[in-house]
Amino acid sequence: MLYLEVAILLGSIALAAKLGGIGVGIAGGFGLTIVVFALGLTPGEIPITVMLIIMAIILALSVVQKAGGIDYMVKLAGIALRKHPKYINFLAPLIAFILTVITGTGYSSLSIFNIIQEVAKQNGVRPSQPLSSAVVASQLGITASPISAATATTFVYVEQMGVSFSSMLCVIVPAALFGVLIAALVSSFQGCELKDDPIYIERLKQGLVNLGGKQMDEEQTKGAKISVWLFLGGVAFIVGMLLFKKQIGHSLATRDLIIISMYFISALIIYFSKINLSSIKETPIFKDGAQSLIVVLGIVWLSATILGAHTEEIKTFSSTILKEYPGFLAVIFFIASSMLFSQGATAALLVPLAVQLNVDAQTILASFVAASALYITNIYPTTAFAIAIDDTGSYMDKKWNGSFIVNHPFFLPGLLGICAAVPFGFLLAKIFV
Numbered sequence: 001m002l003y004l005e006v007a008i009l010l011g012s013i014a015l016a017a018k019l020g021g022i023g024v025g026i027a028g029g030f031g032l033t034i035v036v037f038a039l040g041l042t043p044g045e046i047p048i049t050v051m052l053i054i055m056a057i058i059l060a061l062s063v064v065q066k067a068g069g070i071d072y073m074v075k076l077a078g079i080a081l082r083k084h085p086k087y088i089n090f091l092a093p094l095i096a097f098i099l100t101v102i103t104g105t106g107y108s109s110l111s112i113f114n115i116i117q118e119v120a121k122q123n124g125v126r127p128s129q130p131l132s133s134a135v136v137a138s139q140l141g142i143t144a145s146p147i148s149a150a151t152a153t154t155f156v157y158v159e160q161m162g163v164s165f166s167s168m169l170c171v172i173v174p175a176a177l178f179g180v181l182i183a184a185l186v187s188s189f190q191g192c193e194l195k196d197d198p199i200y201i202e203r204l205k206q207g208l209v210n211l212g213g214k215q216m217d218e219e220q221t222k223g224a225k226i227s228v229w230l231f232l233g234g235v236a237f238i239v240g241m242l243l244f245k246k247q248i249g250h251s252l253a254t255r256d257l258i259i260i261s262m263y264f265i266s267a268l269i270i271y272f273s274k275i276n277l278s279s280i281k282e283t284p285i286f287k288d289g290a291q292s293l294i295v296v297l298g299i300v301w302l303s304a305t306i307l308g309a310h311t312e313e314i315k316t317f318s319s320t321i322l323k324e325y326p327g328f329l330a331v332i333f334f335i336a337s338s339m340l341f342s343q344g345a346t347a348a349l350l351v352p353l354a355v356q357l358n359v360d361a362q363t364i365l366a367s368f369v370a371a372s373a374l375y376i377t378n379i380y381p382t383t384a385f386a387i388a389i390d391d392t393g394s395y396m397d398k399k400w401n402g403s404f405i406v407n408h409p410f411f412l413p414g415l416l417g418i419c420a421a422v423p424f425g426f427l428l429a430k431i432f433v
Contacts, residue, residue: 028298044304047348056262058289067273068224092130093137100141109138128394132409133187144176149344165242170432179421183413199393223273234265330367338373366425375410
């Protein structure tokens with residue numbers, strides 16, 4: 001029966017990879033129907049904590065976007081990129097990383113991808129280089145963000161193991177940032193120079209490449225700037241409350257702290273920026289957030305149902321391996337995230353399991369950065385968007401077009417970035433945890 005259940009899980013994940021987007025959640029729901037009604041399994045635990053945190057953060061970001069705050073942050077990012085075009089291969093992923101860390105979602109970095117490809121091609125840089133490393137950086141940023149659902153879920157469990165929030169940040173932030181730098185370095189050597197690319201030359205002759213670009217010179221409203229500062233203030237409040245939890249003496253759970261703070265900040269932004277409430281649900285971030293909730297509910301619930309039915313067997317098998325090879329947890333994080341398309345979903349599924357298997361906090365935190373393998377296929381929204389906006393053809397060469405699933409410019413930078421970040425994370429964990 002176990003083999004059949006695993007086959008259903010893998011089949012659902014394969015279907016999810018084919019459908020992409022909201023289809024990932026639907027595929028999970030389809031598999032869940034089979035294992036519950038046909039095989040008689042008891043439904044597993046719904047990842048409520050992850051879903052509630054995602055919902056609260058998406059609400060706040062949607063309000064910020066409606067107020068013009070996202071455009072304001074993009075404008076600032078664009079100024080930095082255009083001011084230092086020589087360093088775009090490193091500056092682009094760094095900005096994407098910072099945006100993701102601040103907002104807790106990689107979708108916020110989508111807004112700067114157009115600017116990245118414009119600045120790159122105007123300065124003779126192959127757009128796939130900075131775009132690919134920016135995509136990887138936006139995924140690594142989730143495992144470094146103090147307000148992401150993945151980080152919050154992980155902290156809930158490591159806190160019970162005696163790890164403070166500051167110690168956790170001292171491991172996950174530098175580890176993820178180191179991975180970003182390695183990914184940027186690797187990406188900058190991928191592919192020939194733009195001026196020598198035959199696909200680019202041909203597209204240029206056909207008039208398919210726009211070298212004009214768009215300048216973001218419009219003045220942002222006062223409400224847009226206020227929304228950004230209020231949101232950043234909310235993030236700072238959450239971080240402060242978690243960093244100085246013992247000194248302050250509060251007993252709020254991480255989940256509750258994030259949700260309450262995000263709802264309050266949303267209310268303040270709506271009031272000061274004079275936002276029409278009915279228009280919030282029309283923002284792109286709100287729609288993307290609704291999609292992510294469906295994805296997490298469907299695929300993680302299916303995984304929890306199947307794995308929950310065989311907890312003891314998994315414990316027996318995994319505990320021996322993890323005891324002898326603790327770094328194997330990073331491999332499990334890597335594989336799971338590449339199939340679940342969500343760091344939050346991966347953390348919700350694997351961190352509780354790791355705790356049950358008596359994996360120590362150092363290993364969990366050091367391995368956590370590996371839950372960023374969403375770039376393995378080029379169908380994830382950020383990867384697909386990066387490819388779609390590039391009109392130079394730098395992703396179209398048969399060597400890089402993803403025709404063999406992993407032969408695309410995101411794979412090697414992301415893989416080597418994580419391979420470098422995990423050992424560095426283990427080193428940091430020994431120092432700070």
